[in-house]
Amino acid sequence: MKYLAVLFWSIVLLQMINFVLNSLNGGGALNFVTPIIGAVVITIIVVLFDFVIKPNNNDTKEQH
Structure with missing residues (x-):
């Protein structure tokens, strides 16, 4: 859903x-x-x- 918001706002702003x-x-x-x-x-x-930039689940489990 957040990517649809990015697409919507980028279309609106680039059209402007x-x-x-x-x-x-x-x-x-x-x-x-x-x-x-x-x-x-x-x-x-x-x-x-x-x-x-999203961390892997394996990296976060090893830190704890």
Whole structure:
């Protein structure tokens, strides 16, 4: 569920960034696909980062 929240907020924030940068560039056609692809990539990076920093169960049992 936390990864769905990451995906949701990354889509929302990247769409906002896309809108602002498109408006600063003079308008034109708004690209919806590129921010969604970027949001999926960011979500995958967050998932991988979470798996890397999560301690193993064997390591925590040995410390106690």
